Amino acid sequence: xxxxxxxxxxxxxEAYVYTAGPIGTRWLQELKNGxxxxxxxxxxxxxxxxxxxxxxxxxxxxxxxxxxxxxxxxETYAVIHRGFDGxxxxxxxxxxxxxxxxVEGGLVxxxxxxxxxxxxxxxxxxxxxxxxxxxxxxxECFEPV
Amino acid sequence: MTKPVNPRGxxxxxxxxxxxxxxxxxxxxxxxxxxxxxxxFLAGLKQGxxxxxxxxxxxRVFVPPRMYCxxxxxxxxxxxxxxxxxxxxxxxxxxxxxTRARAEKARVVGVIKLEVPGYKFDDHFFPGIMxxxxxxxxxxxxxxxxxxxxxxxxxxxxxxxxxxxxxECFEPAGP
Amino acid sequence: MSRNINFKHRVAVVGAGMTLFRxxxxxxxxxxxxxxxxxxxxxxxxxLKDIDCVVIGSAPDAFDGVHMKGEYLADGAGGWHKPVVxxxxxxxxxxxxxxxxxWHVASGLCRKAxxxxxxxxxxxxxxxxxxxxxxxxxxxxxxxxxxxLIWIFAMEMHRYMYxxxxxxxxxxxxxxxxxxxxxGHPSAQLCDPNITVDDVLKSEVLxxxxxxxxxxxxxxxxxxxxxxxxxxxxxxTDTPVWIKGxxxxxxxTHWTNRDLAYPEYVRRAAEMAYRxxxxxxxxxxxxxxxxxxxxxxxELHHMEGLGLAKxxxxxxxxxxxxxxxxxxxxxxxxxxxxxxxxxxxxxxxxKVAEIFWQLRGEAGARxxxxxxxxxxxxxxxxLMQAGTVIVLGI
Ligand SMILES: [Zn+2]
Numbered sequence: 001x002x003x004x005x006x007x008x009x010x011x012x013x014e015a016y017v018y019t020a021g022p023i024g025t026r027w028l029q030e031l032k033n034g035x036x037x038x039x040x041x042x043x044x045x046x047x048x049x050x051x052x053x054x055x056x057x058x059x060x061x062x063x064x065x066x067x068x069x070x071x072x073x074x075e076t077y078a079v080i081h082r083g084f085d086g087x088x089x090x091x092x093x094x095x096x097x098x099x100x101x102x103v104e105g106g107l108v109x110x111x112x113x114x115x116x117x118x119x120x121x122x123x124x125x126x127x128x129x130x131x132x133x134x135x136x137x138x139x140e141c142f143e144p145v
Numbered sequence: 146m147t148k149p150v151n152p153r154g155x156x157x158x159x160x161x162x163x164x165x166x167x168x169x170x171x172x173x174x175x176x177x178x179x180x181x182x183x184x185x186f187l188a189g190l191k192q193g194x195x196x197x198x199x200x201x202x203x204x205r206v207f208v209p210p211r212m213y214c215x216x217x218x219x220x221x222x223x224x225x226x227x228x229x230x231x232x233x234x235x236x237x238x239x240x241x242x243x244t245r246a247r248a249e250k251a252r253v254v255g256v257i258k259l260e261v262p263g264y265k266f267d268d269h270f271f272p273g274i275m276x277x278x279x280x281x282x283x284x285x286x287x288x289x290x291x292x293x294x295x296x297x298x299x300x301x302x303x304x305x306x307x308x309x310x311x312x313e314c315f316e317p318a319g320p
Numbered sequence: 321m322s323r324n325i326n327f328k329h330r331v332a333v334v335g336a337g338m339t340l341f342r343x344x345x346x347x348x349x350x351x352x353x354x355x356x357x358x359x360x361x362x363x364x365x366x367x368l369k370d371i372d373c374v375v376i377g378s379a380p381d382a383f384d385g386v387h388m389k390g391e392y393l394a395d396g397a398g399g400w401h402k403p404v405v406x407x408x409x410x411x412x413x414x415x416x417x418x419x420x421x422x423w424h425v426a427s428g429l430c431r432k433a434x435x436x437x438x439x440x441x442x443x444x445x446x447x448x449x450x451x452x453x454x455x456x457x458x459x460x461x462x463x464x465x466x467x468x469l470i471w472i473f474a475m476e477m478h479r480y481m482y483x484x485x486x487x488x489x490x491x492x493x494x495x496x497x498x499x500x501x502x503x504g505h506p507s508a509q510l511c512d513p514n515i516t517v518d519d520v521l522k523s524e525v526l527x528x529x530x531x532x533x534x535x536x537x538x539x540x541x542x543x544x545x546x547x548x549x550x551x552x553x554x555x556x557t558d559t560p561v562w563i564k565g566x567x568x569x570x571x572x573t574h575w576t577n578r579d580l581a582y583p584e585y586v587r588r589a590a591e592m593a594y595r596x597x598x599x600x601x602x603x604x605x606x607x608x609x610x611x612x613x614x615x616x617x618x619e620l621h622h623m624e625g626l627g628l629a630k631x632x633x634x635x636x637x638x639x640x641x642x643x644x645x646x647x648x649x650x651x652x653x654x655x656x657x658x659x660x661x662x663x664x665x666x667x668x669x670x671k672v673a674e675i676f677w678q679l680r681g682e683a684g685a686r687x688x689x690x691x692x693x694x695x696x697x698x699x700x701x702x703l704m705q706a707g708t709v710i711v712l713g714i
Contacts, residue, residue, distance in 0.1 A: 007177040007459055014446035016385035018165045021348040022155060053347065054354040056395035059361070059368040135165065147684025148363075148677040152507040153355045154340035154347060154541065159445075166445075177459040187460070207577070209461045215572055235482070235580060237474035238528040243466050245448035251528075254471055256576045273576040275462060275471075285528055291482045309461045 026065055027051045028134040034126050036139075037065040038103045048104040070124035071145055072098035075106065077116055098122060098142060110141035121145040182210040185224070187307040193299050195227045195259060197272050206261050208272030227272055229297035230318055231259040234273060236290045238282035251282040257295060257315055277314035294318040327426040332553035332560035333418075333712065335364025335546035336673035341509045341661030344442040345540040349384045350396030353438045356542035356666070357398050360434070364546040364556055371546075372430035374399040376406040377417030377437040379664035379701075382452045385443040397436035397544075409568070410456075410701025411614065413437065414543075414668015415708035419566045421547045422710075431552050438542040439663035449538045456703060458573070470535070474527040476580040476704060477617040481529065483581035484632035486620070488529055492520035493638050494616035495533050498652050501645060502659025504685035507670070509539055509661035520616075536614045536656075541663035543670045561679045564694070565597030565711035573703045586625030586700060589707035594627075597711040599694075602627040606711075607692035608678050609649070610671035612699045613656040622698055623651065626709070646689040653678060653686050668699035668708075675712050 020028055023039055027050075030037045039051035043060040047068065055062050077096035083089055094116050099106040111122055122142035132138040179187055182198060186209055189196035198207045198221035200214035208227050213220055236255025242248050259272045266272070279298060284290040295315035305311040337359025339345070339352050347355065353376075361367065376397050381389045390406020397404070407413060407420045414437050421435040441449045453469035480486065499515045502508035515533075523533040553560040567589040571578070578584075590602070599605045611622035620634035628649060629637050637643055643651035654660055654674035657667045675695035677683045694713040700706060 007175075007179070007464075009175045009177065009459060009463065010173070013382075013444065013451060015166050016443050017445035018385065018443055019157070019344075019346050019348065020165060021351045022346055024348065025346065052354075052396075053351045054358070054396065056400045059354070059358060059398060061358075146682065147504065147506060147686065148682045149336070149338050149359065149506055149673070152338055152340045152359070154342060154345045154352065156340065156342040157344050157346050159344060175459070179460050183460045207574075209458075209574070209576075211574075235475045235479035237471060237478055237530075239468060239471060239474075239526075240528070241468055241470070241526050243451060243454055243468045245450045245468070254465070254467075254475075256475060256580075268579045268581075270577055275465065275467075275475075275576050277465065282528065285478075288478075288482060308464055310464050 021053055023051050023053045023062060023065065030065060031136070031138040032132045032134040034129065034132070036068055036070040036124060038068045038100070040064040040066045046104050047102060049100070049106055068100050068103055072100040072106065072122055072142065074111065074116065074118055074120045074122055075099045076118060077111060096122070096142065109136070109139060111143065112141045113144045182212045186210050190309065190311040191305045191307040193302070195229050195297070197225050197227050197261065199223060199225045204264070205270060206264055206272045208259055209274060225261055227259040227261045231257045231295065233278065233290050233293045233295055234258045236278055236285050238285040253278045253280055253282055253285055255290065276309070276312060279314040279316040328428040329426050329549040331422050331425045331547055331549060331563045333545050333563065333676045334548050334553050334556045334560055335360045335366070336544065336676050337363055338507055338543040338666070338670055338673060339541045340507050341539045341541035341663055341666070343509065343538060343540070345440070349386065349389070349438050349440045350393055352440065352540065352542035353393045353396035353436050356438070356544040357396070357434055357436050360544035360546050366432070366546060366556065368398050370432055371398055371402065371434045372432050373403040373424050374434045374436065375417055375421040375424060376404065377408070377413040377665040377669065378406060379408065379410060379413055379439055380452060382455065383439060383441045383444050383449060393436070393438055398434045403430070409706040409708065411612065411664055412568070412668065412699045412701035412706035412708040413665040414670070415672060415697055415699035415710055416568060417665065417669055418545055418547065418563070418672050418710055419568060419708060421545070422563050422566055425547050425549050431549050433547045435545040435547060435669070436542065437544070437665035437669040439666050440540045441538045441663060442540050468527065470527045470530055472575065472704065473615050474530040477615065478529050479580040480617055480621055484635070486632070486635045488521060489517055490635040490639060491534065491617045491620065492517045494613065494619045495520050495658050497638070497644060498613060498656040498658040501653055501686065502655025505655045505660050507541070508655050508659055510537055510659050511655065530615065534616045536658050536662035539661035539663040539667070541661060541666045543666045543673055545669065545673060545676070559680050559714070561676050561712050561714055563710060564713045565593035565595070565599070567592030567596070567709040569707045571705045573705060575703045575705070580704065582631060583621050583625035583700070583704070583707065585705055585707035586622055586698060586709070587627070589709045590626045590698070593709040593711050597713070599711065603629070603649070606694055606696050607690065608653060608675065608688050608695040609651055610654060610656065610674050610695070610697040611651065612668065612671070613652055613658050614662055616658060618700070619652060619656065622700065625707070626696065626698060645686065648690070650688040650690070653683065653688050671697040671699070672710055672712070679712055679714050
């Protein structure tokens with residue numbers, strides 16, 4: 001049998017630096033303040049998540065963020081048993097798509113609950129103020145109300 | 146009125162970029178296979194030979210080799226050995242690394258048109274490879290390097306691994 | 321009018337828009353696409369509901385750092401619940417995007433199409449966006465030599481200089497012209513009204529003969545066009561600009577096997593577009609052109625491939641001032657990639673927008689002196705392989 005020759009190569013990009021856009025940057029700042037907000041389209045009155053500077057259906061500009069309650073509803077979820085390299089996790093991790101009343105779209109986030117089910121009401125568990133950095137992970141996870 | 150009217154966008158400086166830095170923690174690791182033709186080519190380099198394939202229908206010689214003639218769209222007819230000597234078609238002197246960082250010293254690199262006994266090639270299609278050329282960067286700046294005859298400087302047999310770098314560089318072959 | 325080609329509908333450009341081009345912009349790629357698309361729709365007096373289909377162009381996903389970039393950009397490009405396609409031919413993408421838009425409309429599949437191109441190179445921040453290009457090289461015979469992308473262009477430039485006896489001073493004139501032209505462009509990243517040949521020749525040497533001011537910058541930005549079939553176009557505007565010809569070609573990736581002094585891939589793409597547009601003497605029939613200029617020598621190289629100059633003649637025309645905005649054959653009146661900036665796919669589409677505005681007489685500060693009826697935009701990409709050409713006319 002022939003020996004197969006491989007050329008190994010590691011993609012060595014060190015880091016990507018993403019920006020969140022004008023409204024997204026403010027949205028992250030609000031998370032740092034412990035406030036969950038949604039983008040507001042003045043034309044159609046829609047609140048939507050994740051925030052961006054346009055509402056994709058009307059194609060109108062969105063400049064305003066409005067506070068929303070950090071209690072949402074589990075639309076669907078998945079339980080992860082294996083890590084990136086296929087290794088068994090010590091403890092399974094659940095991620096859910098969470099919708100918020102009156103808001104289009106929603107957020108994907110971790111949920112910690114004994115018995116997770118679709119339709120369950122969940123509330124954000126915020127990190128302590130001094131640990132927040134202006135990131136989606138300023139919410140540590142969602143947990144049952 | 147000059148179009149576009151009031152183009153938008155919010156310029157930022159690197160320092161003030163409220164960026165979300167995403168370090169590539171698990172790097173993407175690739176395993177490339179050589180394929181058929183390049184596998185033979187690399188095995189040849191390990192033996193100190195530069196091999197190419199030939200299409201007998203159109204007479205083209207392919208170095209680096211491929212299994213098919215992309216012009217006749219048929220399999221090639223076999224292998225030929227090129228000399229490890231040729232002329233410089235073009236060359237440049239690089240003062241930067243792949244990362245865009247300044248290089249410690251200039252590196253000359255170019256395309257070498259190789260000779261294959263029994264075949265003649267024009268400027269439009271020829272066996273040719275990119276490689277380092279062991280000359281001073283002044284030879285590039287003066288353009289004296291164009292048309293220069295160069296010969297492969299092979300690594301010692303025990304250091305060869307079956308890679309394009311089994312040739313250390315091409316160096317002036319003399320008159 | 322076109323000949324030898326049978327297609328269902330004539331296609332017109334009826335609106336164009338673009339963002340600022342800058343080294344770094346705060347907006348997300350989706351938001352950049354939206355800014356450009358929104359402006360193009362407004363210029364055409366249309367709303368998103370009027371659009372039947374969307375064509376997106378964007379270069380490697382690795383710049384924005386988002387995979388499936390076409391899908392990702394879709395809602396910013398107006399593709400919400402519409403037929404959407406993303407096209408990609410490296411640097412040639414920007415002109416390929418309206419070409420793909422053309423066949424959507426010419427075929428009768430869609431009546432009005434939104435064409436959007438976007439690039440956000442600043443995301444690939446570390447070590448440098450240039451590094452991303454490492455992955456276009458052959459992994460077996462080229463990458464072990466640790467190449468920088470600029471190597472191949474420097475090799476092509478040097479071969480062209482050697483074969484045509486062109487001096488770096490002559491090539492630098494292109495950079496000077498384009499960076500000065502860019503001062504009339506509201507989106508421009510690198511306007512420099514006082515730049516001289518000396519500045520170019522004294523700039524940092526990257527890969528001899530390429531110096532820093534021979535190269536276009538790293539940029540963020542987006543551009544967009546609205547295309548419509550003839551009946552729709554006449555309803556939308558009194559001054560539609562017709563797509564008269566399109567052409568695209570690929571050469572082999574085996575670039576070390578061919579002569580680099582002449583861009584065959586551009587010649588073939590141009591011939592295809594000229595045949596469709598009924599052009600047999602481009603030097604006389606094209607009034608204004610935006611050939612692709614990521615490097616200054618590339619403008620010259622491409623002018624020759626496009627038949628706007630004879631082989632080795634472009635540097636002479638440049639020196640004589642023929643290619644200036646007030647010259648007989650204005651080349652890159654926008655300021656090109658060297659002046660306006662180079663968010664890859666968006667830069668190519670910016671060129672098509674420029675020809676659209678020039679032919680409508682809306683380029684204002686950049687309007688060329690002579691009356692113009694027919695113009696051309698061209699882009700090039702991959703390993704000196706891909707050529708894309710579009711001919712517009714009124
Ligand atoms: Zn053949």
